[in-house]
Amino acid sequence: MKSKLIFSILVMLGIGLSSVSALPYYEPASLVMFPFYTVGDSNTNLILTNTNNVEGTIIRVTFINYFDQLKSVSCQEFNQDFYLTPNQQIKLMLSDSLYTGSTGFVAVTAINPDGSLKDFDYLAGIAFISDIQVTPYVYDNYNGIPFKKISNNPEYDNAGIIMFNETYTALPEKLIEDFYSTIDPEYSTTKFAIIPSEDPTEPNLPSYNLFSFVNGNVNMEFENYIWDNNEYYTSDYSESETCGLYLYINDIFNSRKTNSGWIEFTRNKDATPGITAGYNIGGIKIFTDLVDRQYLGVSNLHREGYQQGKLRISNSPASPSVTSLLSG
């Protein structure tokens, strides 16, 4: 009703929907999320750009491990700060700074010198992936997922809390993607890597922030609904993970041969103990195919709907080496 009332007021004031603009394009933003990185023989190259031609900014690049093979731990967090001058672009080969064998996701945020979150919708980012965990090896790049800053709230910004749908643009309600796969992963497969958020409307659930992931005590359940090319519906395939989901489509189709279709990822929203509610931030598909024409590729998952969610990054002051560039 409210939207109708707003619309009526806009019409009364002579402001039609023609003033509305929404672009189905990637746009620069204050937060750029990369759902997947890998380091080692497989590797990742991030390219981050400040598209503002007059103002520089500090950025905080936060890495969250799904799993670190060398250290045999998961859900660890590590961050680095950089200063980007106007129009500057930097390239980060992750093998230069992360352990071989680590895999996870990356959050790139614009921050102020005191570590608080900054409204700076000028960050663009892409990730190049080489993944030799699959055969044939996959080489492709994907754009980081942009989240714009839509309001400032010191309570959240100073604490490093990203409030999707409140201080940043919204999360999707669902992630959806087509896939192409056969039962035998030696011939073709599709992998999905998905990152979750926490639901701020469920205060009784475990802590939402990334630091809780360090303890590995947050279980998250994903419910996946799958339609194949005959519109066959597979219900309620669930997967529990800690700080991210890493899923082979072949693991789902373990008893039935199929070759294409689409999949829908939703977070389990039942507020049962030990299972967090919340929504997915985003994800990517990694695809390889030896059977057909040997296509390979990595792409962001499609998204639908709008939801809120929460994510926290470190709010410590920016590194002195970076802030010194500001005064210099």
Next chain:
Amino acid sequence: MAKQKEVNSKRLLALTAVLVIFAAAAILIVNSDENLISGFAVSEPASENQDYSPEYSPDYDPNSNIQAGMFDNSIPNTPASILVYPYYTSDASNIGAKDTRISITNINKNEAVIVHFFFVNGAENSPRTCTVTDLKQPLTPGQTYSILVSDFDSGETGYIIAVAEDDLGCPISFNYLIGSANFKNSQGSQGEYNAFGFKSYLTQGTTHDNCVDNSITPTANLTFNGVEYEQAPNMLYAPGLFNSSSISGENSQIVFAALKGSLLTGMDNSATYSALIYDQNEQVRSQSLPVWGCFESVAQTTLNPLLPTTGPAWIKLTAANNVPGVGLYMHYNSGTNTNAFTGADQLYGVCTTGGCINTSMTMPVFPLTGN
């Protein structure tokens, strides 16, 4: 006179009351917990009979995005009524090395739709022909459909526009289509990208351009103006390009596809863009580009002289004559550097001062049986 005064007084009082109520309503709206700034009030119903509270997970109503879109220009990869695949290629004599697989999915679990594919030929004639070949494909609820381009438009290179339409061939609002493409080309580039999706602002099922059928409206306009379909930007960014002489050894390529013209007689062939190129040291240089036409694949040989050898660079492309488009940036490794990365993804798009670009395309209207 006293009576007239009393009437005037009552009128003034009534007018004041109306203004107070109006102001109070406005304050209530602005101060509501579902505030305007957040834009995506999750409990905001988009229609009378649907609930969008977080606890209820309905089948997606993409039209609810539109209102939200007022505050979020950053929503790539969402279901839409028109999909644009900026690049396809194939070689009939060597489909193992050069081909494209297009996928499209109807994520509506209850309603079928017909998709009208238009393959725009970007062959580098002088001038480009920009001619169009088409294909219709019904999609049942939940269906995924894939096609190898070599099976339909073999030996050609260009881009594809897929339009949701009804049984009579009229374009309709049906924001439930997603798509992706895998390609391999003769330069050695390969990768996967998502199609650009342009949502309709009309009520689901409504035809665009008052289309009725081909006896009354043999053509229909697809208008990207923020009222019928989403607009297009006047600036595109290629966020990471490499000189092939740089240490990482990648080769880069940009592909552009115009969103203007006729899907019946040929697409507009006049797109003109200017470029600003920024290197890692923030050195900027401007570059006039030749007329791109309806489709352009800017090869490494053209880009190399513009790009620094010291590292990546990025490019701003500004539409000079209001012909907007979509595009990809691509990379491939033609050398022996095993550290070189390859791949492709969508160009960024932004509306700078002056706003987004309104554009339109004309499409033929005919029923599926006339395919």
